[in-house]
Amino acid sequence: MSKVIMIQGTMSNAGKSLLTAGLCRIFKQDGYRVAPFKSQNMALNSYITEEGLEMGRAQVMQAEAAGIKPSVLMNPILLKPTNDIGSQVIVNGEVIGNMKARDYFAYKKKLVPDIKKAFHALEMQADIIVVEGAGSPAEINLKENDIVNMGLAELLDAPVLLVGDIDRGGVFAQLVGTLMLLEEKEKARVKGLIINKFRGDKTILDPGITMLEEKGQVPVIGVVPYMKLSIEDEDSLSSRFERREEAQIDIAVIRFPRISNFTDFMVFEQIEGVSVRYVDSVLQLHHPDMIILPGSKNTMGDLKWMRQNGLEAAVKKRQEDCVIFGICGGFQMLGQRLADPYGIEEGGELTGMGFFPMDTVLEKEKVRTQVQGTFGKVPGLLSGLSGMELKGYEIHMGRSTVKEQGFDSFCSLTNQLDGQEKADGIAAGNVYGTYVHGIFDEGGAASVIVRELAGKKGLTLEDGLMMDYKAFKETQYDKLAETLREYLDMDEIYKIMKI
Structure with a gap:
């Protein structure tokens, strides 16, 4: 039976996908068979597997970090928004139809068997499964019949690491507020907090971290710096959309x-x-x-x-x-x-x-x-x-x-x-x-x-322009893993997984 760790966030774009990929790389480097898993992904970036099945590209990126082929087992449900109130629903890599948000909300509980089947099949292939949540587990209007955050954590009996984004500001309120909105049994699953995208001297944060641990009653297991990496983004919040500078x-x-x-x-x-x-x-x-x-x-x-x-x-x-x-x-x-x-x-x-x-x-x-x-x-x-x-x-x-x-x-x-x-x-x-x-x-x-x-x-380009893009991506996954090893308490994470 695979060991499991789950990454949840205080909001979208807190860094869940990247941290999941980084942990996949670290576990691979440490000699484990590792695979990513996200029960339900909402994204317009998708990929086709060798079998002709469709899945989210975030899990493809994480599979690359883990050194394995992408499989729809890693992402059994994909929602591709078609307008502001509806999405194309893809289950096990195949389209089952378009649904309005309200209709899907009522329907999604029927997909639990598909989620369990995919996860158990993945367990046969991996020693460790790194599970990614979606959005925030504290969205009160979405908690009923949840299949991607705390509902999934309970289904898989997974310990949770909760990630907050300090770059946007208000990270202490993000983390404490999220913990306060969780039910006691949900909060008990949160075994560690991670402050992500920090710029500056960490010692400045120390008083805040002490107070955060006192109020949240959960240890901070890492303060991860803002990383300049070229790794695929998952959704429309990508910072690359904001670039305006023009080169040659x-x-x-x-x-x-x-x-x-x-x-x-x-x-x-x-x-x-x-x-x-x-x-x-x-x-x-x-x-x-x-x-x-x-x-x-x-x-x-x-x-x-x-x-x-x-x-x-x-x-x-x-x-x-x-x-x-x-x-x-x-x-x-x-x-x-x-x-x-x-x-x-x-x-x-x-x-x-x-x-x-x-x-x-x-x-x-x-x-x-x-x-x-x-x-x-x-x-x-x-x-x-x-x-x-x-x-x-x-x-x-x-x-x-x-x-x-x-x-x-x-x-x-x-x-x-x-x-x-x-x-x-x-x-x-x-x-x-x-x-x-x-x-x-x-x-x-x-x-x-x-x-x-x-x-x-x-213009004449410099020699050496030709690049091996796959090899380049490998260097980025290694840099990600190296940074996380330095700033996360990996001994504590292994202890949380009981390894």
Whole structure:
């Protein structure tokens, strides 16, 4: 039977995902088989496993830190918001339908058997399971039938570490207030407090920590500093959305209201001299070298949003002097027409941006598969990609059809589920589109793109630009683990787990 430790937070973005990943890395380094687990995740960043099943990317990141393959066992329930009051509900990697928040609240208790089954299957593979909660366990309106915080801790008989974010201020009130709002049996599960994202001299905190332990009756087992790491964020609270500085090579990602899989572009952030900015207005767009239209959980709604705020027109004006690249939902927008006959998103039809002679129809069945292959003959400014290997995954509701000759695909792919070969990717001038998420991560594709963009401006990049993104991520997980070992009481954590 696996040993279990659970990370809960005083709020969203307190650092639960990162600390879970760090503990996974530490336990792996210490010789244990370790796996992450989050019963219910709400996020628009998702991933497709080898089996063609969908899960949250946060647990994929944590699996990487643990040195194991991602599995939907690590995230049996995924909620992908489609609007402000409802989400697509994915159970065990497959869509079961869209639900309004109130309807899901009434339904979710029926998913407890799925949670238990996934966890027990994971126990067969791991010595230690690091469980991540969601939001805060003190949300009074959500405590009934809870399946992700204290309700899950009771179900799994898991000890809890409670994390507070000092960077936002009020961390003592966060931690003490959360403990006060817990029931006595819930509070008894909290075995340690962690103050996260601290900047400065820890000795300044000592009087506050003494008072915190007196009032909360729970020991503080670590004060973790603010870490400058490049590790995937989980949700829309990502601080990268606030970046505004522009470098020699500037990439602007359109920040749709329902942006999904923005992790596709993190590889560019690691290249010196490159800025990646997320923009949601014409005033922010400026004159980038490349504009990316990312994935969207509501493609038609987000295209209407671009049309209403002027971004569509602004992007079209820049097609002559910069690269435009659409991925998944952003790719669908680049065509002539989008149709939603089954009401998957908003129903009806919508005129696209018109870059490609392509129609997209949203269908009931979601395409979920990993793919690998090569870039074929890539036209235009990004011709340097030609012949390079690529690997990624597809996750979309739509099927796209090109209506004219002369728009050859620039990717040759193999579907990893059935071994079928297929073509993907369309280009017209310096406008490109593909369904493949993660297309920039493999084989130095991002570096080649940056080199071509720099060449267009007459700039010469330094030698050594080509990078191994997977190897880079490994260094980040090791840095995370090293920092946590220094600032967390790992002996106490092992004692809490009875190891």
